[in-house]
Amino acid sequence: MKNGTGHYLLIDGVSKTFPGQIGRERLKVLDEINLYADEGEIIGIVGPSGCGKSTLLNIIAGFVPPDRGRVIFCGKHVQKPSPERAVVFQTAVLFPWLTVWDNISYGLKRRGEKNIARLVKRYIQIVGLDSFEYYYPDQLSGGMQQRVALARVLVLNPRLLLMDEPFASLDALSRLTMSSFYLTSGRS
Ligand SMILES: Nc1ncnc2c1ncn2[C@@H]1O[C@H](COP(=O)(O)OP(=O)(O)OP(=O)(O)O)[C@@H](O)[C@H]1O
Ligand SMILES: [Mg+2]
Known part of the structure; x- marks a missing residue:
């Protein structure tokens, strides 16, 4: 538009x-x-x-x-932040008191979205954190934290995605996977 x-x-x-x-x-x-x-x-x-x-x-x-x-x-x-314009920062910004699952579902819950569990599960799989749903951020590596930060933003399907070197702390293979995901995905 x-x-x-x-x-x-x-x-x-x-x-x-x-x-x-x-x-x-x-x-x-x-x-x-x-x-x-x-x-x-x-x-x-x-x-x-x-x-x-x-x-x-x-x-x-x-x-x-x-x-x-x-x-x-x-x-x-633009005069203030809005969920329409989501940001992935240079270093992961997560709620330290929430698990991976709760960090990713937070924005969906606030928005009153349906099918939260399905969406969260899908994005946890996409960023390769299937076995870590109930871990807290400080129990994850830097790259894993950044993947949670990516999933948390992508699951909201924002109209504008602002990414400030979001792959900086990922290893080379994860970086490739995440880049191709960005180029091919749309939330359904
Ligand atoms: N809140 C602030 N107060 C004072 N100076 C600032 C502030 N934020 C940024 N700057 C200055 O503005 C300049 C640009 O910073 P910015 O973080 O935008 O750079 P960048 O291009 O993102 O760099 P990098 O690639 O290292 O992340 C720097 O000189 C920095 O010191
Ligand atoms: Mg910068």
């Missing part, structure tokens, strides 16, 4: 600075970024460490406001 701006997602002249060190000028991180994406498109943002990739994703997610410019998603000005 296109919106009034003609694009599914529009990043329009986004600039962002952060306070510099004491006595120094502000750090200019993003300067007039313009970008758009249409439905179904996959876009990669590439650049050296510290160039502002995570900052841009955080602005699109609605976690951080831009200093100037705006983000329009499906015709709406």
Whole structure:
């Protein structure tokens, strides 16, 4: 679906600075970024460490406001986070007091979804954690935690998936499996 701006997602002249060190000028991180994406498109943002990739994703997610410019998603000005725009972070962000199963089902329960058990089971299988449903995050390896974080977001079938180097802590084989899954899957 296109919106009034003609694009599914529009990043329009986004600039962002952060306070510099004491006595120094502000750090200019993003300067007039313009970008758009249409439905179904996959876009990669590439650049050296510290160039502002995570900052841009955080602005699109609605976690951080831009200093100037705006983000329009499906015709709406992004001003706060929304489950429509899901984020997978550089390191796994999980509820430490919930099991794998409960972490993955959390968002579905909040949404009052039906067939929760079927969906959770399916996504646990997809990320290869069948025998670990009742483990807590601190009983899992870093890569396994990241797979739970991926499943937790994918099971919600968001309209926009923002991924900040989500495969960084996965081994090479899991990385391949997860990448091909992203490209071929849709939730049914
Ligand atoms: N909350 C903040 N306060 C001050 N400076 C920040 C803040 N967040 C990010 N920065 C600065 O903004 C710059 C860009 O950071 P960002 O995390 O967006 O980089 P990145 O491109 O994602 O890097 P990497 O590839 O290492 O993850 C860095 O210089 C960082 O120090
Ligand atoms: Mg980053």
